[in-house]
Amino acid sequence: MxxxxxxxxxxxxxxxxxxxxxxxxxxxxxxxxxxxxxxxxxxxxxxxxxxxxxxxxxxxxxxxxxxxxxxxxxxxxxxxxxxxxxxxxxxxxxxxxxxxxxxxxxxxxxxxxxxxxxxxxxxxxxxxxxxxxxxxxxxxxxxxxxxxxxxxxxxxxxxxxxxxxxxxxxxxxxxxxxxxxxxxxxxxxxxxxxxxxxxxxxxxxxxxxxxxxxxxxxxxxxxxxxxxxxxxxxxxVFEKTVNPYEELTAIEEFSTPGIKSIKELALSENVPESKISKSVLYTVEDEVIIVTIRGDYDVNDTKLRNLLKGKEPRLSTFEEAQSSGIIPGYVSAVELDKFYSVVDDSITMGTNFFAGANKNGFHLRNVNFPRDFKADLIGDIAEAKAGYTAKGKKVVLExxxxxxxxxxxxxxxxxxxxxxxxxxxxxxxxxxxxxxxxxxxxxxxxxxxxxxNNDENGMILPAAIAPFEVYIVGINLHDKNVISNAERLYKSFIDNGIDVLFDDRDEPPG
Missing domain, CATH: 3.30.930.10 (Bira Bifunctional Protein; Domain 2)
Structure with missing residues (x-):
């Protein structure tokens, strides 16, 4: 060419x-x-x-x-x-x-x-x-x-x-x-x-x-x-930590005015976030469902979709939550059996969790699964992150x-x-x-x-997929020796089946 x-x-x-x-x-x-x-x-x-x-x-x-x-x-x-x-x-x-x-x-x-x-x-x-x-x-x-x-x-x-x-x-x-x-x-x-x-x-x-x-x-x-x-x-997947086992105690409601986040609740009660049962509202086929996971983990939407056998979940809107009678910020699956409930298996790895009381300004302590709420589905829906321990290993994920x-x-x-x-x-x-x-x-x-494969000058394509394997540049093509040698090289490469680009333009270098 x-x-x-x-x-x-x-x-x-x-x-x-x-x-x-x-x-x-x-x-x-x-x-x-x-x-x-x-x-x-x-x-x-x-x-x-x-x-x-x-x-x-x-x-x-x-x-x-x-x-x-x-x-x-x-x-x-x-x-x-x-x-x-x-x-x-x-x-x-x-x-x-x-x-x-x-x-x-x-x-x-x-x-x-x-x-x-x-x-x-x-x-x-x-x-x-x-x-x-x-x-x-x-x-x-x-x-x-x-x-x-x-x-x-x-x-x-x-x-x-x-x-x-x-x-x-x-x-x-x-x-x-x-x-x-x-x-x-x-x-x-x-x-x-x-x-x-x-x-x-x-x-x-x-x-x-x-x-x-x-x-x-x-x-x-x-x-x-x-x-x-x-x-x-x-x-x-990753190795989920197990909370120290405690004897199950009676569920108890307590006042938490203004506290809505996991972090705020953990600080207020001086407990790790792993002691909190977090409930997230999703909408699936126009129905609000409750997804419960430990407070130190986040829901992986892809894992949730797979557990739901391909039904597409999305986070519920504030309006959807309210119209369902749920109070955002204080929700849990406790006493809400009418809602479809999905539970991450991390909830089985501890006892006496803190959770929302489904009342504005109130939470619960000593919440236990399955004593206090049901699961229609249970499985791994937690998102893995850097720093977590690799499943079955003693090394961390990067x-x-x-x-x-x-x-x-x-x-x-x-x-x-x-x-x-x-x-x-x-x-x-x-x-x-x-x-x-x-x-x-x-x-x-x-x-x-x-x-x-690139640097400050541009792409560096491997020869196998570069548009041309050889680029011939003739400096001063007005010189008969230059043009004849360039043409000879060009023909030789073509005859040997090598992709070659001959820059035959009448332009100065650069």
Whole structure:
């Protein structure tokens, strides 16, 4: 490629609305152009790098035995209704009606489509296992796209899907994809850590993220000091402390005028915050529920959603609390059995708690679970934080920030059951296919590489994904010897299959 023919211009300064370093550098270098919030065009230079990333992905997917397919971005909403995700996928599906008044959606992911594809080709255990993958456009109407290519609405993703006869087969496919991912990220020039993660709207029981650790990342990662445990904050677990046991005593109401916060109550009674039972009001499907957790911990909304089996909780408004007859600042689950009650298991790790009395200006002491209030659900809904002890270890958790560049899931039979994808085993018994899914955002990966590889002069892309491997600059191209040698070098690189950019512009250096 000759610079005189190259489309696109560089900028001396990044626009003021660019945020992180990758966004600034991609725009300044003329790699991308934004045409709407979270929607970008790839310019020639950017497209060359993205194409090289996709080639690396294809090589490693093919090397792992996966087969490339291509599924439609536009899908009938019927298949999403069949899987049960039409109404609760977040962000909400972007939809439209075709000329036959049939509702269609722009696919944010392809689990439904690939399961239907597999359903048409699987009848016997002999048809399994196999892995399908594609590099395809997705659309997710993110409410707050930001960070250039790191969080967008329209994007290209490599999504792969494995199909196996049993859990053992799924584990093998999962491990094969994990190894392929490690090779992809290594070839792209970044070091990643594999962390436990929440499955979110994709579903399934087990999932892991591949994360580039960087201060510019938006994800919070908790890693044990010894490096043996790492998890996204949405998923992380920790060793909860146990309050010293006390004999249960009678519940007692006492006056606390003006005291509404956990900290104020702890100071007033000269007790640690772990001795306080904190109740938080959430609204789920238009109903106010009471969530109780120990005063020194905070509720993890993702864990709460999972405990509620996917029902989306949000903090109740002051008006919702009042209309339910609850007094904010003094609430507890005591004597409020008519409300649905969720309890964190930290409440089982102590006795004689302090709690709200459901009366303005009053609290209770010696509150005990389950003697004094009920739980409709109980489990771990506490958010892990830096300084907490890693689960099952004697080392503490440290907080890091990172960028998710890949996500792998063990879906199990989540979709094969809902979409009736079965096979006949060796005994003629119909069983549901075991599935896994594996995603890499192509544009996000490029942005992450730049976040990890830059200096004061700009991006430092690894040769494997740089638009060009060689840049020829001829100083004084009016000199016949200079131009002839530059042309000879240019031709030699091209003949040897090396991507080269020859700056043949009639301009002075700089």
């Amino acid at each position: 000759r610079s005189s023919n190259l489309f696109g211009k560089t900028l001396r300064q990044a626009p003021s609305d660019t945020e992180n370093i990758s966004h600034k550098l991609l725009v300044r270098a003329g790699f991308i152009q934004q045409i709407a919030s979270g929607i970008f065009s790839a310019m020639p230079l950017g497209n060359r790098s993205l194409s090289k990333i996709k080639n690396i992905i294809r090589e490693e997917m093919d090397g792992a035995g996966a087969q490339e397919v291509n599924m439609p971005v536009v899908q009938p909403i019927d298949i999403w209704e069949e899987s049960g995700r039409a109404e609760n996928f977040s962000p909400p599906l972007a939809s439209f009606k075709d000329r036959r008044d049939r509702k269609m959606i722009l696919a944010p992911t392809h689990e439904e489509a690939v399961t239907i594809m597999a359903r048409s080709g699987v009848t016997s255990y002999r048809d399994l296992p196999f892995i399908l993958y594609q590099i395809q456009t997705k659309f997710r109407d993110e409410p707050r796209p930001r960070g250039g290519l790191l969080r967008v609405r329209e994007f290209e993703m490599k999504d792969a899907y494995s199909f196996d006869v049993d859990q053992n087969g799924l584990d093998k496919s999962f491990d094969a994809m994990v190894e392929a991912y490690k090779k992809i990220f290594d070839r792209c020039g970044i070091d990643v850590v594999m962390v436990e993660a929440d499955s979110g709207g994709i579903g399934g029981k087990d999932s892991n993220e591949f994360v580039l650790l960087t201060d510019s990342g938006e994800d919070v990662i908790l890693i044990s000091e010894d490096g043996d445990y790492a998890a996204n904050v949405e998923k992380a 907080e890091r920030r990172g960028i998710e560049v890949g996500h792998v899931f063990k879906l199990g039979t989540t979709y094969s059951r809902k979409l009736d994808t079965t096979f006949s085993d060796g005994n003629g018994i119909q069983k549901h296919v075991q599935m896994g899914c594996y995603g890499i955002g192509v544009g996000r990966l490029l942005a992450a590489v730049i976040e990890a």
